[in-house]
Amino acid sequence: MVSERGLQVLQAIVQDFVETREPVGSKRIVDRHAFGVSAATIRNDMALLEDEELIEAPHTSSGRVPTDKGYRVFVDHLARLRPLTSAQRAAISVFLDGSTDLDDVLSRTVRALTRLTGQVAIVQYPSFARADVSHVEIVDLGGRVLVILVTDTGRVSQRVVSLPDGAEPAEVAHVRARVSALVTGRSVRDGAQAVAAALPLHQAPADAVLVAVLRVVAEELEEFRQDRLLMAGAANLARSEADFRGSIYPLLEAIEEQVTLLRLMSEMVADREGLAASIGRENEAFGLAEASIVTGDYDATGARARLGVLGPTRMDYPTNLAAVRAVAHYLSQLLEDDESSR
Secondary structure: OOOHHHHHHHHHHHHHHHHHOOOEOHHHHHHHOOOOOOHHHHHHHHHHHHHOOOEEOOOOOOOEEEOHHHHHHHHHHHOOOOOOOHHHHHHHHHHHOOOOOHHHHHHHHHHHHHHHHOOEEEEEOOOOOOOEEEEEEEEEOOOEEEEEEEEOOOOEEEEEEEOOOOOOHHHHHHHHHHHHHHHOOOEHHHHHHHHHHHHHHOOOHHHHHHHHHHHHHHHHHHHHHOOOEEEEOOHHHHHOHHHOOOOOHHHHHHHHHOHHHHHHHHHOOOOOOOEEEEEHHHHHHHOOOOEEEEEEEEEEOOEEEEEEEEEEOOOOHHHHHHHHHHHHHHHHHHHHHHHHOO
């Protein structure tokens, strides 16, 4: 059982190690933190923390560094979320205000989050399977058409489709009406099913334009239904490579493939504020035993999703948790305001 002062010593070790990347000794703790006890007493506290496997010595006669278990205790019991400065809050507002659609606002969100934390920033797209297709537009570009799909949750898809030779403007107008009748006002799921059912019925050469557009619409609606991530700041991993005992390749692979991170984020259990942290060896099953991920829930017109940061276990958890919480709150409010203004 760790004493109250022992927990405070652990907090000092975590804070100093995160700041300096150097093992922390008892003299440093006495010099930098007002415990009012001798270095010998602090050494005894550190020995107890080591017995509990909360800190360890990276090599003989060195100071101590936190273990993954130590970081977990710190996050669960000691970390206090540091309020963001007015400058940081203003930066969030500058990044997110003026966005044009959901893709744009989420892109701005990850850029803001990586600027605030210096980590890899991640935002999960909300699931749009239950969203309704509110508008379809097909714009004739002369030999090609621009297919635009819009959902009532603000998701926008734009794809250019090449048309068969000899396609007439009247055909484009007919296709627009046909596609709109199939999907407008329906959920993404139902619209995708309607398109899938219609495709086999239009295989005649005269239907070539309609089939080309329907296939693209089917692909875009399917993408709306799938979970996916948007990320920024992968270069930050290279700058923190010294914090990884092994290779950063598993992290880069997880960023590229996304499936691993989606599974990990979906299994993290959030607290009452919607915040969660998964630290070091807790991520071993996902091949990310040397990384930590901090997430926060945000609300996108009734569909909840997560955003967060990924980095080494030696990260500033209080600051990162505060940044994630603030950005998640701002994003939820922005999406709610956007929905109410429609």
